[in-house]
Amino acid sequence: MQYDEKRLTRIVATDCGSTTTKAILIEYVDGEYRQTIRGEAPTTVEAPLNDVTKGVINATQELEELARLKHNNPNIKFMENGEFIIPRNGDVGVDAYVSTSSAGGGLQMMVTGVVASMTGESAERAALGAGAIVMDLIASNDKRMNHEKIERIRHLRPDMILMAGGEDGGTIKHVVEMAELVSGADPKPRLGSSYKLPVIYAGNKEAINEIKNTLADKVDLIITENLRPKLDAENLGPARDKIHDIFMEHVMQQAPGYNKLMEWTQGPDLQRVPIMPTPAAVGNIMQTIAKDEQIEVVGVDIGGATTDVFSVFTEEYVFNRTVSANLGMSYSISNVLASSGLTNIMRWVPFDINESELRNMIKNKMIRPTTIPSLLEELVLEQAIAKEALRLAFEQHKEFASSLKGMQRQRDISEAFSQSTSGASIVNLMTLDLLVGSGGVLSHAPRRYQTVMMLIDAFLPEGITRLAVDSIFMMPHLGVLSEISPRAATEVFRKDCMVYLGSCVAPVGKCKYGKPALYAKLELPDGTVFEENIPFGEIRLIPCEVGKTAKATLKTSSGLILDENKAKELNVELHGGIVGIVLDTRGRQPFNLPSEKTERIKYLKKWMQELKAYPEDILV
Amino acid sequence: MGQAYSAGLTVTDSIVLRKERILPLKGKVLVTKGTKVKAEDVVAETLLPGKVVPFNLANKLGVTPTQLEKYIKIKAGDQITKKTILAENSGLFGLGIFRSEVRSPVEGEVENISAVTGQVLLREPRIPVQVRAFLDGIITEVIPDEGVIIENKSAYIQGIFGIGDETTGELKMLAETPDDEIDAGKIDESCKGKIIITGSFIPFHVIELARKHGVKAIITGGIDDQDIKKLLGYDIGVAITGHENIGLTIVCTEGFGKITMAKKTFDLLKQFDGKKASIHGHTQIRAGVIRPEIIIPLAFEENELVSKEAGLPVLEIGTLIRIIRQPHFGSIAKVTALPEELTKVESETLVRILEAEFDDGTRIRIPRANVEVIES
Numbered sequence: 001m002q003y004d005e006k007r008l009t010r011i012v013a014t015d016c017g018s019t020t021t022k023a024i025l026i027e028y029v030d031g032e033y034r035q036t037i038r039g040e041a042p043t044t045v046e047a048p049l050n051d052v053t054k055g056v057i058n059a060t061q062e063l064e065e066l067a068r069l070k071h072n073n074p075n076i077k078f079m080e081n082g083e084f085i086i087p088r089n090g091d092v093g094v095d096a097y098v099s100t101s102s103a104g105g106g107l108q109m110m111v112t113g114v115v116a117s118m119t120g121e122s123a124e125r126a127a128l129g130a131g132a133i134v135m136d137l138i139a140s141n142d143k144r145m146n147h148e149k150i151e152r153i154r155h156l157r158p159d160m161i162l163m164a165g166g167e168d169g170g171t172i173k174h175v176v177e178m179a180e181l182v183s184g185a186d187p188k189p190r191l192g193s194s195y196k197l198p199v200i201y202a203g204n205k206e207a208i209n210e211i212k213n214t215l216a217d218k219v220d221l222i223i224t225e226n227l228r229p230k231l232d233a234e235n236l237g238p239a240r241d242k243i244h245d246i247f248m249e250h251v252m253q254q255a256p257g258y259n260k261l262m263e264w265t266q267g268p269d270l271q272r273v274p275i276m277p278t279p280a281a282v283g284n285i286m287q288t289i290a291k292d293e294q295i296e297v298v299g300v301d302i303g304g305a306t307t308d309v310f311s312v313f314t315e316e317y318v319f320n321r322t323v324s325a326n327l328g329m330s331y332s333i334s335n336v337l338a339s340s341g342l343t344n345i346m347r348w349v350p351f352d353i354n355e356s357e358l359r360n361m362i363k364n365k366m367i368r369p370t371t372i373p374s375l376l377e378e379l380v381l382e383q384a385i386a387k388e389a390l391r392l393a394f395e396q397h398k399e400f401a402s403s404l405k406g407m408q409r410q411r412d413i414s415e416a417f418s419q420s421t422s423g424a425s426i427v428n429l430m431t432l433d434l435l436v437g438s439g440g441v442l443s444h445a446p447r448r449y450q451t452v453m454m455l456i457d458a459f460l461p462e463g464i465t466r467l468a469v470d471s472i473f474m475m476p477h478l479g480v481l482s483e484i485s486p487r488a489a490t491e492v493f494r495k496d497c498m499v500y501l502g503s504c505v506a507p508v509g510k511c512k513y514g515k516p517a518l519y520a521k522l523e524l525p526d527g528t529v530f531e532e533n534i535p536f537g538e539i540r541l542i543p544c545e546v547g548k549t550a551k552a553t554l555k556t557s558s559g560l561i562l563d564e565n566k567a568k569e570l571n572v573e574l575h576g577g578i579v580g581i582v583l584d585t586r587g588r589q590p591f592n593l594p595s596e597k598t599e600r601i602k603y604l605k606k607w608m609q610e611l612k613a614y615p616e617d618i619l620v
Numbered sequence: 621m622g623q624a625y626s627a628g629l630t631v632t633d634s635i636v637l638r639k640e641r642i643l644p645l646k647g648k649v650l651v652t653k654g655t656k657v658k659a660e661d662v663v664a665e666t667l668l669p670g671k672v673v674p675f676n677l678a679n680k681l682g683v684t685p686t687q688l689e690k691y692i693k694i695k696a697g698d699q700i701t702k703k704t705i706l707a708e709n710s711g712l713f714g715l716g717i718f719r720s721e722v723r724s725p726v727e728g729e730v731e732n733i734s735a736v737t738g739q740v741l742l743r744e745p746r747i748p749v750q751v752r753a754f755l756d757g758i759i760t761e762v763i764p765d766e767g768v769i770i771e772n773k774s775a776y777i778q779g780i781f782g783i784g785d786e787t788t789g790e791l792k793m794l795a796e797t798p799d800d801e802i803d804a805g806k807i808d809e810s811c812k813g814k815i816i817i818t819g820s821f822i823p824f825h826v827i828e829l830a831r832k833h834g835v836k837a838i839i840t841g842g843i844d845d846q847d848i849k850k851l852l853g854y855d856i857g858v859a860i861t862g863h864e865n866i867g868l869t870i871v872c873t874e875g876f877g878k879i880t881m882a883k884k885t886f887d888l889l890k891q892f893d894g895k896k897a898s899i900h901g902h903t904q905i906r907a908g909v910i911r912p913e914i915i916i917p918l919a920f921e922e923n924e925l926v927s928k929e930a931g932l933p934v935l936e937i938g939t940l941i942r943i944i945r946q947p948h949f950g951s952i953a954k955v956t957a958l959p960e961e962l963t964k965v966e967s968e969t970l971v972r973i974l975e976a977e978f979d980d981g982t983r984i985r986i987p988r989a990n991v992e993v994i995e996s
Contacts, residue, residue, distance in 0.1 A: 046909040065960070146674035173685075176736040184672040184731060184741045210736050326858055331905050335857030359845040360877035364945070366859050367781045367875060367905060371945040371990045372969060378946060379967035446968035615968070 131277030166204030281479025330369030502577030544576030678738025685738030782901025782912030784869030862902030
C-alpha cells in the first residue's frame with residue numbers, strides 16, 4: 001500500500017538495533033518531505049524489560065520532547081497511553097509508524113545446498129539478500145562427514161533453514177540426502193520451543209515429493225520455486241519473499257514485545273506495514289541509489305555486533321551483500337582485535353599506549369557496549385579499531401562478490417562450473433563511483449574529516465571515488481519507508497540522509513616516499529587554483545563545497561595510474577563535499593605504511609593534520 | 621527532562637528471585653509445587669537423543685538404493701546392537717556363495733531408511749541429562765514435562781562478566797577493602813570448596829593457586845584480559861561465556877583491569893561472609909543479555925514471595941551513579957543536573973550529558989551513556 005503527501009504528513013520511523021533504538025521524525029513541510037528530528041534510547045528486547053516496545057516508547061518520547069522544543073509548541077504529541085496515535089489530528093498523532101529490526105541478534109539462518117560454491121552460494125546469497133546472518137552453509141561436498149553435519153545442524157538453532165540444491169530435473173539423491181541429515185538432526189528453532197522450525201525448500205522441483213516425505217513431519221516445511229533452476233540462472237526472489245514472510249510470521253512473533261510492535265506499524269488507514277530486517281531495508285536503498293544514478297556503489301554499515309557490506313557493480317547492477325557477523329564496534333569489538341591483531345590496530349595510532357591498557361579498554365567496551373569515548377585518546381583508538389573492522393569486512397565482501405554468480409549474468413556451462421574453483425571478485429575499486437558509510441562510528445564521528453579518514457584508510461579507494469555518509473544512520477528507516485512512500489523515502493534520502501563528504505583521488509602503484517607522484521591542478525568554484533607536484537606518501541585536502549565541482553588536471557609520475565584504462569593523465573570534474581577533495585599519494589596495490597614506528601607515527605600525524613582529523617594538540 | 625533511562629546491574633540485599641529451570645528437551649519433572657529444594661537437588665531429568673550416525677547401507681552392500689529393499693533386515697524403530705545384521709544378500713545364484721552381510725556399526729535404534737539415497741540413519745542410545753535447582757528455594761510452578769520455577773528471597777549481585785558454570789559454596793572474604801589486591805599468601809587449604817572474594821584485582825598466579833586449592837569460585841572487581849587468555853588458552857572474541865571447564869568459576873563485578881569493587885557490592889559480600897551462595901559465570905552480551913549472578917539465599921515466608929515489577933533504572937537529580945568508562949572509571953557520584961541540550965565532550969562528540977558531584981565536592985560533566993544507576 002502506498003500513500004501520497006495528503007495522507008502522510010508526519011511519520012515516525014524506528015530502527016530497533018541490537019544496542020540502540022533509533023527514531024526519526026519525517027514531516028511534509030513546504031511541499032517536500034524532510035527528516036526533522038531524531039531521538040534514541042537503549043533497545044529493551046532483553047531482560048529485565050523483555051519488551052522491545054519500551055525502547056521504542058523511550059526513543060519516541062525523546063522525539064516528542066525535541067519536536068516541542070523545535071516547533072515551540074507544547075501540544076505536540078505522538079503517543080498516548082504508550083501507543084501511537086494514528087492518523088494525525090493537528091498537533092496530536094502521526095500518519096504512519098514504520099520500523100526495521102535487527103534486535104535480538106537479527107535474523108539467523110542456516111542454508112544448505114548440494115555443491116557449496118553453486119547452489120550453496122545461491123542459497124547464501126538469497127538469505128543474505130533477505131537480511132539474514134548465515135550461521136553456516138552445509139553442502140554435500142563441504143568435506144565434513146555426514147555425522148558432523150548432523151551435529152552441527154542440531155547445535156545451531158537457527159531461526160529458519162533454507163534448503164537449495166539441484167537444478168530442475170537434476171540431482172534428486174543429493175538433495176534428499178541433505179534433507180535426511182536435517183531430519184536426523186531434528187533441529188529446534190532459536191526462540192521458543194512451541195513451534196516447529198521453518199524450513200524453506202527452494203531446490204530441484206522434481207525432488208519435492210521426496211523432500212515432503214522426509215521432512216514434513218519433523219519441521220514446518222515451506223516449498224517455493226527453485227532458486228537455481230538452471231546452472232546459469234538464479235531466481236532468488238521467491239525464496240527471499242518466503243524468508244521475509246516467515247521472519248514476520250514466526251521469528252518476530254517469538255521475540256519479546258514484537259507482537260505488540262507488529263500491531264503498531266501501520267499507515268494512515270491503519271493497514272499494517274511489515275517490519276523489515278534492518279539490512280534488507282539498507283539494501284533496498286542502496287540499490288535505488290545505484291540504479292537512479294547509474295553508478296557503482298559500495299555501502300557499509302558498521303554496527304555494534306556486525307558489519308554489513310553492500311555493493312552494486314557491473315553494467316547489470318549486480319547486487320551483493322555480506323555480513324561479517326563478528327566484526328563490530330561494541331559487542332564484537334574484542335573479536336576485531338582477535339581477528340586483525342594488535343599490530344594492525346596500532347599501526348593507525350599516532351601515539352604510544354600500554355598494550356595491556358588497550359586490551360582491557362577493548363574488553364571493557366565489549367562488556368559495556370553502550371558507552372561512548374569521552375576522552376580524545378579513546379576516540380582515536382576506537383577509530384583505529386573501526387578501520388580494521390571495516391578493512392576485514394570489506395575483504396570478506398570482495399571474496400564473496402564474485403563475477404560468476406550474478407543472477408543477471410548469462411554464461412555458458414563451462415563458466416558455471418568454473419566458479420567452484422575460482423570466481424574473480426566483481427568489486428573493482430578502480431571503477432567504483434561512490435563509497436557510502438553508515439553506522440555509529442562513521443555517522444556520528446565528531447568530525448566529518450574523521451569519517452573521510454576512516455573510509456579511505458579502510459577501503460583504500462583507487463582512482464577517483466566520491467565519498468558519502470549516511471548523516472544519522474537513516475538508511476534502514478528510509479528502506480522501510482519506501483514501502484509506503486517511495487517519494488518520501490527518496491526526497492529525504494537526497495536532502496537529509498546522504499551527506500556528500502567529497503572525493504578521493506588515489507593513484508595506483510608503488511613508489512618511494514618523497515619521489516614525485518602526482519601533479520594536480522584544481523580550478524576551484526571560487527576562482528582559486530590549487531596547483532602542486534605532490535610527492536609520494538602525502539595527503540592533501542582541498543576544500544570544495546557540497547554541490548560544487550573543481551576542474552582538475554591530474555598527471556602521475558613513477559608509473560602510477562589513475563583509472564582502469566591505466567591513464568596517467570586525466571582532465572576531470574571532481575565533486576566537492578563538506579570535507580572536500582582528498583589527494584592521496586600513499587600508493588595502492590600495495591598500500592604500505594612505514595614499518596618503523598617513529599617514522600610511521602611521524603607520517604600518521606602529518607596525514608591526520610592535513611585531514612584535520614583531530615585537534616592539533618594530540619598530533620604535535 | 622527530569623529523568624532518563626540508564627542501564628545498570630542489580631546489587632541488592634533482598635530481592636524475590638524467580639528462576640526457570642528448564643530441560644533442554646521435554647522430560648520428567650521430579651518435584652511438585654510447594655516442595656522446598658536445596659541448590660544441589662535434581663528437579664528434572666530427561667534423555668537427550670543419542671548421536672545420529674548416517675550409514676550408507678546400499679553402498680556397503682554393493683547394491684543400488686532401490687534394490688536395498690530386497691536385502692534389508694531392519695525397519696525404522698528397531699533396536700540394534702553391534703551384532704545386528706542390517707542387510708545381507710543371498711550370495712551368488714542365491715546359493716549363499718560369496719554371501720555378504722552388513723552389521724550395525726553402533727548400538728541404538730534405527731531412525732530412518734531411505735530408498736532414494738540408500739542411507740540409513742542409526743541413533744546411538746539416549747544420554748541422560750539432569751537439571752539441578754541451583755538455588756535454595758521453593759517450587760512455585762511446575763511446567764509439565766519441561767521444568768520448574770523456583771522462587772526464593774535472596775541477597776543478589778549481578779556481575780558484569782564471568783567464566784565457568786553454575787556452582788555453590790560458602791562465601792569467604794579475603795579482601796580487607798574494596799581496592800585490595802590479594803596476594804598468594806591468602807590462599808590456603810581453608811579456601812577449599814569456598815567462593816573467595818578478592819578486592820580490585822586477582823592476578824593469574826593467584827587464580828592458579830586458588831584452582832590448586834580447590835576453590836569453587838572467585839569474585840573479583842577486575843581481571844586482566846591476558847590472564848583470561850592464559851586461563852582459557854584462547855582469546856575471547858564475542859562475550860558468550862559460562863561453559864568453560866577450567867575447574868572454577870570467576871565472576872567479575874566491575875570489568876577488565878584493576879578496578880575497585882563497588883562499595884555496595886563489597887559491603888554486601890562482607891555482610892554475608894560465611895554464608896552459602898549460588899554463583900555462575902554465564903555471560904552473553906549480544907542478543908538476550910545474560911550476566912553472571914551471585915545468589916545468597918535468605919530465610920523467607922512464602923507470603924513474602926511477591927516480586928516487584930521490573931522497572932527502568934531512572935536517572936534523576938540525586939541518583940547515585942557509577943562511572944563505567946574513562947575518565948573516572950569505577951568512581952561513584954551523585955547526579956546534580958540533567959541538561960537537555962547536546963554537549964560537546966573532550967573527544968568532541970556531541971552527546972547528552974549529566975552533571976554529577978563526587979563525595980569530595982568536585983563536579984564533572986559526563987556522557988549519560990557512560991554511567992550506571994546504582995539502585996537504592
